[in-house]
Amino acid sequence: MDRNENEIDYVVKQAEAGFQFLQQTDVIERAELMYAIAAEIEELGEILIETAHLETALPLGRLQGEKARTVNQWRRYADAVRTGLYSEARIDRDPNGQFDLRKYNKGLGPVVVFGASNFPFAFSTAGGDTASAIGAGCSVIVKAHPAHLKTSQLMADAIDRAVSKQGVPTGVFNHVLSDSFAVGQQLVSHKQVKAVAFTGSFRGGKALFDLGQSRPEPIPVFAEMGSVNPVFILQDYLANHLEAFAKQYIGSLLLGVGQFCTNPGVLVGLAGEPFDRLKLALKSELKSAATGKMLHSCILDSYNRLKGEMVQSEGISVLGEGEGNTPHDFARAVLVETEASQVLNNPNLLEEVFGPFGLIVSCNDQNEMNLVMQQLDGQITLTFAATAQDIHECPALFAMAQDKCGRLLFQGMPTGVEVQYAMQHGGPYPATTDARFTSVGPDAVKRFVRPFSFQNWPNEFLPKELQDGNPLQIDRLVNQQWTKA
């Protein structure tokens, strides 16, 4: 259903009123709202899980886990907001009374959030972007993901109940049900919208980014657009962990039918007998592995199309396929292989195929492996399947990796994104549109705040975060010293 501009304008005006209300709240009041939202989501029963299962084909167990994660996100982000970590209160008083400067972070304004297809709870209507925007003091307009509208509506209802119980204006949270791309464009283009958060494809994210930058007033558009999350397997590690690594890699590649932005879609190693044995082990692991139904038939179509293009690219050969009993609407997993020289000639081979698709790249020597690293675009993650000895022997590879990603793993697999302060879920373009921010972990709040200074204001007019006596008992940098005093 399309909305006309009056309807869009009405929603944004509601959101503006919600923002004006949130501007007057302090961090403790916002945390209370977030805890209330967490509680309402927690209380959603089987109907949520069943609805999401029908709309996304994700397994019940995974959805139960994602629901718990979503509730946890609201609580962890609220905990962080409550401490004043993102208020970054600073007070500088001139000893001679010339100035009294007080700065804190406030919300940017109404934020438009685009839900993701692959996380119907944790990165959709009630997901991390919504939680971090509200934590920042911004009202939110969610454009629900068209692939799971009913699930989104259940989540929106839960948030609305919390909003109502807390006596907060409804404009704090706004939910737009639409499968129209134009509606998204209208929202991003609206004068009173001040930021955008998006998780999804490069094409979708880049289009919104360009729209946001070309408005009369450009606005921050944080788009997380995925990546191929390359894994570099090095010689000492390979010699001793071949079988275990093969299991782990295929497990990660097929997790959630490969529908994660941290899916390890590229594996790079040195040609030779051990790497050949690894390939056989991977082929064998893949053959017996279970496959599954993708989120949506459009995603399956897109997977099959991109997979087909890859398979037919010059220099690519199929190493193995998942051969389990595969209904026609399941995705068939594929591992393909190529030489580093092919990748160096054709960077398109390093583009993401969203789904259970892996590309194995053989390098003739360390120098070629370094060149493959250099060829990489920005990634959300990079993984070294390596020992300490390997890293000592490949200093250039290790150094370059730090220019290429947001999170660098030593052993393990990139899937499984912990919601922690120390998590960086982002990375250089085109993984995201701004490497300076994360979309997972409480630090995601930072995307939506801006600093604001009061100079020489009487105490009574200051926000509580900056008042004398520190009524909220948050950490503040006062005359260059951290204190709660």
Added chain:
Amino acid sequence: MDRNENEIDYVVKQAEAGFQFLQQTDVIERAELMYAIAAEIEELGEILIETAHLETALPLGRLQGEKARTVNQWRRYADAVRTGLYSEARIDRDPNGQFDLRKYNKGLGPVVVFGASNFPFAFSTAGGDTASAIGAGCSVIVKAHPAHLKTSQLMADAIDRAVSKQGVPTGVFNHVLSDSFAVGQQLVSHKQVKAVAFTGSFRGGKALFDLGQSRPEPIPVFAEMGSVNPVFILQDYLANHLEAFAKQYIGSLLLGVGQFCTNPGVLVGLAGEPFDRLKLALKSELKSAATGKMLHSCILDSYNRLKGEMVQSEGISVLGEGEGNTPHDFARAVLVETEASQVLNNPNLLEEVFGPFGLIVSCNDQNEMNLVMQQLDGQITLTFAATAQDIHECPALFAMAQDKCGRLLFQGMPTGVEVQYAMQHGGPYPATTDARFTSVGPDAVKRFVRPFSFQNWPNEFLPKELQDGNPLQIDRLVNQQWTKA
């Protein structure tokens, strides 16, 4: 002189090497470099002041003060970097050993800095943008401001001496002397450049911003583009401070021949007898005030042109002019006046005239004053010449002001920007291209860092900021607690 692309490419390659070196430094090593640069600038003698005086026409006393400020900036920013404030180290360890996540902020990459005309020391070659980029761990390429190339070269030589004494690669700091706009474009467009800082006109800043966003890889472009810094004078204050305010306002308007981005170019008040008396007092203050020579004949030409356009706009009349003995190359200060209704019909009247130009806006009632506030674009500062009683009586005006600026003053004047943690020098577009950052104060460093997570890495490969035992003794958020342990 124009540079060909090979020359640009050479400079950027040098900067890339400098960045790779800085990536391996810790915050204490970078602070040492910054202290060394401060010392070299401090040692620059009369030749610096005299050269700058000849190139900019700024008075010797002002230049002495600006030099001290510049040295202070390097030291204050270094102090802040050294404490780890901008490293934002976070460590999360799973009690069950499932993950060990460690995040810190590292430099974005080579940063291109465009010097400002009006601060030949503090916002030019060795200014705050350069200091904050180096503090962030980024190498710098300064495109020196063409209006003061010799001054810039003296500053660049000082930085080079510090770089050499510290045994740091020369690519850490790079200086491009050119008056070509194309050279700036080539630098901003270069693949290996990762951020841009600019201080200057809206036209220049917006052009660089658009260039940065339309690159194959978009990059952050922080442009501080000035504003009119409106002052709202309210009734209770006006009744008791008329004469003093008139002196203060004209003093601020003419300071530095009006060549500050915080120059209070618009004054808004309620029509009536007190406001009429204020206008007379302003006219009389202006008449007797000294004027001065502008930074450059181009700036004077531009001032005269924009002033002429304003004076001839519909509904504008001249209230008074500076009538001192004014050489032909001095700027003549002007105060013009208009009705709020004119401003509401023609927003162009609220555009900046860089120089000693003030527009006085009379409102018929409080509602009209609110509408003028609403009409404003984003500003670096807004000032209330008000008493607490005034603020209580104008809650809507006070609330709206917080959406419109980066720094809000109670009494006083916006000129005089303190280099403090609590300073916000920025504001909503078009004051800057990203309201989430400041270009004055140590927090300016934040523009040039990005978070980076290490997952499960052996201690020996971690940067010192994240190592066990906290060898740099910085504040870190470990398992959700701030600690130096």
